[in-house]
Amino acid sequence: MEMKGSRIHKLEPYLGEFVYGGMDGSVTTFAVVAGSVGAGLDSSVIIILGFANLLADGFAMSVGAYLSAKTQKDNFDKHRAQAARNMETVHEVEKEEIRRIYSLKGFEGELLNKVVDLITRDKERWIDVKMKEGLQMNRPMKSPLWIGGITYISFLLIGLIPLAVFVLDYLNPIDKNLFVISSTLTAMGFFIIGWLKAVVNQTRILKGISETVSLGTIAAVVAYFVGYLLEQLLS
Amino acid sequence: MEMKGSRIHKLEPYLGEFVYGGMDGSVTTFAVVAGSVGAGLDSSVIIILGFANLLADGFAMSVGAYLSAKTQKDNFDKHRAQAARNMETVHEVEKEEIRRIYSLKGFEGELLNKVVDLITRDKERWIDVKMKEGLQMNRPMKSPLWIGGITYISFLLIGLIPLAVFVLDYLNPIDKNLFVISSTLTAMGFFIIGWLKAVVNQTRILKGISETVSLGTIAAVVAYFVGYLLEQLLS
Structure with missing residues (x-):
């Protein structure tokens, strides 16, 4: 038990990386989902470009975070x-x-x-x-490798949420509105991320949750309508 | 001239926001471009999802940066x-x-x-x-509004680079390999962003440029092959 407690303690400083990595991951893939649905594109496009963005952005973001911390x-x-x-x-x-x-x-x-x-x-x-x-410089206490690693894991894990139902449907067709399921799961992800954000920033839980859920919702609405309008324009 | 000098001076602390906003913007849209080309998707998909991601991610990222700075x-x-x-x-x-x-x-x-x-x-x-x-707390000197604003402008401006040639081609067909043109322009964007990153971090110019260009290239290769492989798998 002692061991477990000290492990949690060791990870705690990286909760901020988990929050921002997860937020960026889910916004990126949910933008692909919402944009594709808005434009009436096929589910296969969502899976293809969702994963392309998830893996490429997740790589760039976490290595970027590592390099930035290393430089500091x-x-x-x-x-x-x-x-x-x-x-x-x-x-x-x-x-x-x-x-x-x-x-x-x-x-x-x-x-x-x-x-x-x-x-x-x-x-x-x-x-x-x-x-x-x-020089107003405090010694950076966090490990660059851990910063990059936690960002990567969180980006992939939370970023997978909007895509998961489309993959499951491809493997074994689900006779439901996939966009509604994806949106609901993503909103739940934003809810948890907002909660954790409030913990990291020591602000009110309700503020953290409402900020994060609104931000995600507006981003999704933007992606949906950009997809919808461009599809009308281009076809 | 006095005025201009002081304006540049006023913007200088936000060069970091410009660098990271621009990097994230171009990686996001270039992942859509590379993933789509890898999967052999239509140019209209690149335009639709490129802009959906550009606007939704740019919004989420800059408002996120604003909120984070405001909270601090x-x-x-x-x-x-x-x-x-x-x-x-x-x-x-x-x-x-x-x-x-x-x-x-x-x-x-x-x-x-x-x-x-x-x-x-x-x-x-x-x-x-x-x-x-x-408490080891230094007064945050940067304005949250400027942080959000510069991030937004840079995300859109640099993030537009990978998409630009596809839009131009749609308006007035270009008889060239669009992916090669887009990649070249994006690499030039990464080059400049890497240069500016070295200035912000006070490291060697060559280090900043090589890090940023490699990062962008690997991300693009990942997106391309994820697109290619998933297309093979799904069809």
């Missing part, structure tokens, strides 16, 4: 190494920088001198103050 | 207001918090007392230290 981490390390070097080579300039930071906080005279002396006495402490208060 | 801003304001209230109601607890922060930095004894006294003497200064060093 590298940037932090680069600036930190540079700061460490500067402390040796331009010692006085860097000390002056700490003096400037604390002078802006309202320190002056003998107290300012003592504060600057104490901070610059320990190199690690000095670099920490320089990074956080001088 | 609101969260900051909420915590700042709470901190201001706490300074009145649980004055000693909050003062102890500042003492803890500076004690962790290595301050002690008389110097620690003096530092805590100076910081807690001015309410604005006190709240600033609490937010930045206690």
Whole structure:
């Protein structure tokens, strides 16, 4: 049980990636569904382009998220190494920088001198103050690989929801309105994603859910009517 | 000229939104193009679903970016207001918090007392230290509306590139391989986006360009083969 608890704890910082990956995945595939239904295109087009978009967008988005997080981490390390070097080579300039930071906080005279002396006495402490208060850079705590991985899984998993019923119908025909089933399942997905979004952002649950469901609904309506109108125009 | 310079300066912080909005827009529509060509679908399907995805995804993505930025801003304001209230109601607890922060930095004894006294003497200064060093929250400087707006414009503008030649061909038939033209134009778009990404991230230009062009190419290859294979499977 201890193990399980610590695993959940480890994943918790990535709930934001799960929320945004899932949202983007379902909007992308549901746009294909709604656009195709609006234009009266065949179910096979929904399956073909739904999966093409799901896999290509999911790949691009998660690798993009990985690269962006990796760059941020590298940037932090680069600036930190540079700061460490500067402390040796331009010692006085860097000390002056700490003096400037604390002078802006309202320190002056003998107290300012003592504060600057104490901070610059320990190199690690000095670099920490320089990074956080001088460069306003906090150390990125999340793993780029996990950011990319969670985004990918969530994009595929939630993005599959709008398509699932069309695949099932192809394998074993369902005598129901597929668009209604797909829309209902997708709305339920948006509901859960909105709930989780409220948890991530520490806002009201109702706000998270209503925002996400409205956003998804409007996007679907847009896709449906764009599909409908262009079909009329082109035929 | 003064005016123009300050306008560019005002937009500069949003270059990141332009890069990521443009990347997502072109990957989304190019996935429709590549998937459709791979599956041998009609050009009208590319136009219909390309625009359905462009407009629906662009809407969802930019409003999503706006809402996320707005929530962060609101969260900051909420915590700042709470901190201001706490300074009145649980004055000693909050003062102890500042003492803890500076004690962790290595301050002690008389110097620690003096530092805590100076910081807690001015309410604005006190709240600033609490937010930045206690809660690790920096004030969001970017406007949520601009974040959403720039994302939207970039998504539509760059996302239009893969579709443009199919629209032109519909209006006035071009006797060329449309997929080759679309791919070339899209690759040029990825090239520029990669360049701008390197500027935003302060990394090497070649790294930004090669990452972005490879990412887009792999996504397009995935979409093409998913389209091709599913078409074989379904027909």
